[in-house]
Amino acid sequence: MHEDWPLADRPGFLARRVHQIHVSLFSELCAPFGVTPVQYSLLSALADRTEADQTTLSRIVALDRTTTTGALKRLEARGLVRRGTSATDRRSQSCSLTEEGRRMLEEMEAGARRAHAVTVEMLAPEERRQFIEAMKKIVAAHGGRQASSDLL
Numbered sequence: 001m002h003e004d005w006p007l008a009d010r011p012g013f014l015a016r017r018v019h020q021i022h023v024s025l026f027s028e029l030c031a032p033f034g035v036t037p038v039q040y041s042l043l044s045a046l047a048d049r050t051e052a053d054q055t056t057l058s059r060i061v062a063l064d065r066t067t068t069t070g071a072l073k074r075l076e077a078r079g080l081v082r083r084g085t086s087a088t089d090r091r092s093q094s095c096s097l098t099e100e101g102r103r104m105l106e107e108m109e110a111g112a113r114r115a116h117a118v119t120v121e122m123l124a125p126e127e128r129r130q131f132i133e134a135m136k137k138i139v140a141a142h143g144g145r146q147a148s149s150d151l152l
Contacts, residue, residue: 018119026115033108034078038063039071040112043080043097043105051096054083059144069093080104 007013026037035043041061046052052060058068072095075081080101083093097105120128 022115022119025118026112029111029115029118030108033104033111035104035108036071038067039075040105040108042068042071042075043101046081046095046097047102047105051094053092053094055092057095075101 023037026040030040038061042057045057045060054068054072055065057072058065061068063071072081072083072093076083079098082096082098085093087094120131123131
């Protein structure tokens with residue numbers, strides 16, 4: 001039935017496999033820090049700003065708010081993130097990195113960068129650039145489309 005469209009030629013299947021491979025590499029190279037790729041993305045997003053509300057963070061890292069909130073609560077429990085009611089909007093949770101969170105992010109940067117590099121190391125430099133540009137184009141074309149927490 002699928003002879004004319006092998007699984008190994010389907011973009012969705014390949015995207016999921018590349019993601020699985022990267023998560024495995026990230027987990028291996030960043031194991032001492034006990035941080036998931038999603039948590040690392042949140043820490044990185046917070047490092048780029050003084051503070052941000054949870055809704056903004058969920059948009060930046062392309063996650064649903066429930067997943068974002070859960071990840072931030074786990075980071076807060078570890079003392080890596082500070083959460084509290086926003087001074088400008090009482091309905092909003094404001095988040096920022098703690099000094100410990102900033103320090104750990106700096107310590108794990110080499111491992112995280114290595115995981116990204118190893119994910120694409122078999123590609124020639126020009127192929128890497130093209131691959132990244134192609135992924136950016138796909139992401140931009142699909143704009144605000146995000147995974148639903150029930151599909152993850």
